[in-house]
Amino acid sequence: MTGHDANGHETEHGDGRGGRDNHGDGRADGSPPGESRRGRRSGALRAVGLSLAGTLVLGVAAAGWVYWRLDDNIRGVDVDSALGDNRPARAVTTPSPSGTASAVPLPTEAVNILVLGSDSRGGDENRELGGGDSSGARSDTAMVVHVDAGRTSATVVSIPRDTLVTRPSCPLPSGGSTEVSHGAMFNSAYALGGPVCAVKTVESLTDVRMDHFVEVDFAGFAKLVDALGGVTVTTAEDIEDEDSHLSLAAGTHHLDGTRALALARTRHGIGDGSDLGRIGLQQTLVKALLEQIASTALLKSPTRLYRVADAVTAGLTTDTGLDSLAELTELGRSLEGLSAANLTTVTLPVLPAPSDPNRVIPDEPRASDLWASLRQG
Structure with missing residues (x-):
């Protein structure tokens, strides 16, 4: 006032x-x-800062947990130490393109990977899908994947499991080694000595160094297909196989993981019922999976990306050169230029074995010529 x-x-x-x-x-x-x-x-700024800091800490913790989970999924086997130096020579390393923006250039040399499909891990999931137990390890699928120098094209060579080969002496995990066996079924190598013996048998058969091996079990394959949203394949004939529990009319089908696995395992429901008919279906699936991966925008969906990564690693056994998430990621990035259109699928040329019409032997010299072409890079 x-x-x-x-x-x-x-x-x-x-x-x-x-x-x-x-x-x-x-x-x-x-x-x-x-x-x-x-x-x-x-006070408001402090609250916002604390909230952001908390979110950042939780994000880092979550990312760390995801990395640990995926990395811990992978099982490694030290093939190099087990087999020593008496092996085919490695592919010659080629220089990386100049001017690359990457601090650590991605590898570009040719690489050979032995891919095995097995039920060796056992467990309830594998048994439900038709797998065996841990004491009955089998490898029904074997493919040598040769990626050319530059890593934009590849050749997949399927080896029939019924192929009669000379199985070399293999070191055993329990100590000692197996005897050399002539006229042994190819898939007996895995059953007898696991991945180490499978790799040594393939190298003995091909004279091609396996730089890596990758083994996927039944459950892991089915989960991968489901994580990708299924896979679309076309079959040329009707399939009725009581063993794999698959009934499929000729035509194009979108399959979930269980049915895709059944297709990969189908043998008696197609062709003459031999392993060669199954190999054709497996090669069709490989190309279809590549196309599905290419068409799935994984980077735009972190949730789906995690599901796919978890599925891939959960059923995976590799050599120790690939048994970490970082090493698998580097391999995957080096193969980004590889598409289904640049993938050639072939089967090892074989003939009926004179000793047993239910077995096959490599058809020479065609088989040797095929392996020689892979050694050229």
Whole structure:
């Protein structure tokens, strides 16, 4: 309100009801101007900062858990130490393209990978899908994947499991080694000595160094197909196979993981019932999976990407050169230029074995010529 001083000049006094006080700043407590607003703003910023920090910590923890989970899924076998130096020579390393933006250039040399499909891990899931137990390890699928230098084209060579081969002496996990066996079934190598003996038998048969091996079990394959949203394949004839529990009319079908696995295992329901008919179906599946992966925008869906990565690694056994998420990721990135259109699938040329019409032997010299072409890079 207004008053007068001793000289008759008007003065203003605080009225105790929110008016300006004798400090002249509009605050009854005498605090500096704007302090309340700054305090509120500072508190809000601290809250936002703490929230962001908490989110960041949780994000880092989650990312760390995901990496650990995927990395821990992979089982490694030290093939190099087990087999020593008495093996075919490695492919010659080619220089990386100049001017690459990558701090660590991706590998570009030719690479050979032995891919095995097996039921060796056992467990309830594998038994439900038709797999065996841990004491009855089998490898019904064997493919030598040769990726050419530059890694934009590849050849997949399927080896019939009924092929009679000379199985070399293989080291055993329990110590000692197996005897050399002439005229042994190819898939007996895995059953007898696991991945190490399978790799050594393939190298003995082909004189091609296997830079890596990858083994996928039944459950892992089915989960991968499901994580990708299924796979589309076309069959030229009706399939009725009681053993694999698959009934499929000729034509194009979109299969879930269980049915895709049944197709990969079908033998008696197609062709003459031999392993050669099954190999044709497996090669069709390989190309279809590549096409499905290429058409699935995994990077746009972190959830799907994680499901696919978890499925891939959960059923995986590799050599120790690929048994970490970082090493698998590097291999995958080096193969980004590889498409189904640049993938050639062939089967090892074979003839009926004179000793047993239910077995086959390599058809020479065609078989040797095929392996020689892979050694050329």
